[in-house]
Amino acid sequence: MATGEIDVKYVAHLARLALTPDEGKKLSAQLGSILGYIEKLRELDVSGVEPTAHAVPMVNVTRADEIRPSLPHEDALRNAPRQSNGLFIVPKVVE
Amino acid sequence: MLNQLTISELTAKLTKREISARAATQACLDQIARVDGKIHAFLSYNADDALAQADAADKLITGGVTKPLLGVPIAIKDVLAVKNQPLNCASKILGNFVSPYDATAIEKLKAAGAIVFGRLNMDEFAMGSSTENSAFGATKNPWDITRIPGGSSGGSAAAVAADECIASLGSDTGGSIRQPAALCGCVGLKPTYGRISRYGLVAFASSLDQIGPFTKDVRDAATLLGVLSGVDPRDSTSVPQPVPDYTKALTGDIRGMKLGLPKEYMIGGLDAEVKAAVDAAVKKFQELGAEIVEISLPHTDYAVATYYIIATAEASANLARFDGIRYGARVDGNDPIELYGQTRGAGFGPEVKRRIILGTYVLSSGYHDAYYLHAQKVRTLIRNDFLQAFEKCDAIVTPTTPTAAFKIGEKSDDPLQMYLSDIFTISCNLAGICGVSIPCGFTKNPKLPIGLQLLGKPFGEESLLKIAHAYEQATPWHKEKAALSPDLS
Numbered sequence: 401m402a403t404g405e406i407d408v409k410y411v412a413h414l415a416r417l418a419l420t421p422d423e424g425k426k427l428s429a430q431l432g433s434i435l436g437y438i439e440k441l442r443e444l445d446v447s448g449v450e451p452t453a454h455a456v457p458m459v460n461v462t463r464a465d466e467i468r469p470s471l472p473h474e475d476a477l478r479n480a481p482r483q484s485n486g487l488f489i490v491p492k493v494v495e
Numbered sequence: 496m497l498n499q500l501t502i503s504e505l506t507a508k509l510t511k512r513e514i515s516a517r518a519a520t521q522a523c524l525d526q527i528a529r530v531d532g533k534i535h536a537f538l539s540y541n542a543d544d545a546l547a548q549a550d551a552a553d554k555l556i557t558g559g560v561t562k563p564l565l566g567v568p569i570a571i572k573d574v575l576a577v578k579n580q581p582l583n584c585a586s587k588i589l590g591n592f593v594s595p596y597d598a599t600a601i602e603k604l605k606a607a608g609a610i611v612f613g614r615l616n617m618d619e620f621a622m623g624s625s626t627e628n629s630a631f632g633a634t635k636n637p638w639d640i641t642r643i644p645g646g647s648s649g650g651s652a653a654a655v656a657a658d659e660c661i662a663s664l665g666s667d668t669g670g671s672i673r674q675p676a677a678l679c680g681c682v683g684l685k686p687t688y689g690r691i692s693r694y695g696l697v698a699f700a701s702s703l704d705q706i707g708p709f710t711k712d713v714r715d716a717a718t719l720l721g722v723l724s725g726v727d728p729r730d731s732t733s734v735p736q737p738v739p740d741y742t743k744a745l746t747g748d749i750r751g752m753k754l755g756l757p758k759e760y761m762i763g764g765l766d767a768e769v770k771a772a773v774d775a776a777v778k779k780f781q782e783l784g785a786e787i788v789e790i791s792l793p794h795t796d797y798a799v800a801t802y803y804i805i806a807t808a809e810a811s812a813n814l815a816r817f818d819g820i821r822y823g824a825r826v827d828g829n830d831p832i833e834l835y836g837q838t839r840g841a842g843f844g845p846e847v848k849r850r851i852i853l854g855t856y857v858l859s860s861g862y863h864d865a866y867y868l869h870a871q872k873v874r875t876l877i878r879n880d881f882l883q884a885f886e887k888c889d890a891i892v893t894p895t896t897p898t899a900a901f902k903i904g905e906k907s908d909d910p911l912q913m914y915l916s917d918i919f920t921i922s923c924n925l926a927g928i929c930g931v932s933i934p935c936g937f938t939k940n941p942k943l944p945i946g947l948q949l950l951g952k953p954f955g956e957e958s959l960l961k962i963a964h965a966y967e968q969a970t971p972w973h974k975e976k977a978a979l980s981p982d983l984s
Binding site: 408412413415417419420423427430431434435438440441444446451455461463471475478479480481482488490491492 | 799821824841
């Protein structure tokens with residue numbers, strides 16, 4: 401695996417994060433040193449060790465399949481930056 | 496001064512009708528007016544609403560109603576939804592967001608009669624250890640306003656330490672309750688993962704986040720934990736474990752209990768005064784009849800690296816929802832992709848961007864197994880360390896932080912050094928156990944609080960609080976007030 405180098409521009413695109421060239425440069429250097437530190441985990445042999453996703457494992461938590469009151473439509477919309485006719489307004493997606 | 500009271504002192508006076516909830520609330524508001532210009536613990540508060548809640552509480556009290564928190568003013572970290580109050584996570588990206596509903600923890604506070612008021616400052620999206628990452632300006636430490644209060648719940652800790660409220664709520668993903676509690680000299684409790692519902696808590700790292708209280712003593716932490724705990728159908732990670740009356744565990748008797756001292760925690764960077772205070776606390780525990788056993792947590796040295804993979808990975812996914820479409824601020828673009836990028840680029844601060852990039856990277860194609868899956872396996876080793884240690888002891892004793900509060904700006908340009916200041920608190924979240932920080936002394940010059948951390952078994956909060964309370968009752972530290980608190984000038 402590559403170490404100490406992140407293609408910040410590519411990763412920022414994946415994260416949908418517009419960065420200025422200055423930000424990209426600074427992040428690249430800082431993340432390089434953080435990744436260098438993280439490399440110490442390679443010292444550990446984890447073969448045969450199960451991964452922990454949650455400290456208190458709970459599986460298949462379900463609820464009764466019943467209709468219950470939920471957030472009113474207007475409440476769900478009231479923080480929208482742009483809305484109209486009870487809908488979120490977004491830029492044109494399809495040409 | 497009424498704002499200096501603990502929950503138990505205040506409720507006793509309210510029940511006897513010696514004072515009113517309005518007077519107690521007004522005392523907190525007056526204190527905010529006096530000192531918050533210096534420490535900036537609050538992002539906002541609505542005095543009229545707080546006083547209206549106080550009047551409603553006074554009416555109930557006059558009618559003979561009793562509830563565990565009736566008439567007690569409690570302030571809230573800006574990461575929990577309180578209906579019709581702003582919620583920003585100390586970020587610009589949420590714009591003028593106003594919560595359309597109450598978090599479960601807030602519902603429970605209200606049902607218990609609390610006056611829920613104020614939005615407390617924090618590191619943006621709870622990412623940081625100093626509250627310097629707030630988009631609205633840093634919070635200062637009430638013991639020395641040239642120093643940080645800790646983070647990310649720095650506002651929650653500073654507000655309690657400066658007696659601007661009776662208690663507060665915060666959240667803890669890698670130490671964000673215990674570390675600021677230690678640096679501000681109050682009690683901060685991170686309950687076991689799953690103990691308190693997180694419905695209405697803005698998610699940072701979902702496998703690590705927990706809500707918890709900041710209080711002026713251990714009894715108040717026990718009271719609040721009892722109110723806040725319990726399974727909730729709206730949070731599938733909340734655990735159906737019975738909720739005891741935690742205050743009943745506070746007997747003061749810890750004879751025969753076993754306290755583990757991890758040899759790995761006596762690291763090089765540990766400040767001499769912090770070490771001396773923790774050593775003295777260990778002696779005090781022995782005087783109280785506890786038995787000290789040496790334990791080993793061999794994977795301690797890997798905790799910070801493991802944490803910064805898992806926490807950033809989960810954060811990068813959780814923060815994807817802030818895209819300028821459904822809520823918050825928006826920067827327009829020609830197409831949705833451009834809109835997302837511009838909105839997030841303008842809305843998030845540097846530390847949040849750093850963590851989103853790191854988290855996206857460790858989850859990206861080709862690196863997922865090498866980083867994220869590997870870290871999850873190391874997490875298993877860290878968790879097993881604790882489970883094995885708890886076969887030998889009832890709780891583990893450590894410093895909460897390697898040093899007392901550092902200067903504002905001291906570490907803000909070096910993210911890795913900032914991350915390493917969480918070395919003692921991070922493992923607790925990875926292991927999913929409970930932990931509390933309590934005051935255990937002061938540095939000499941300047942006088943700054945030192946925190947003692949106690950770590951307990953999963954759902955072992957009763958033992959944890961019993962031990963913390965016995966120590967507190969035998970020591971004077973929790974009674975000392977921050978320099979700023981009584982300063983009326």
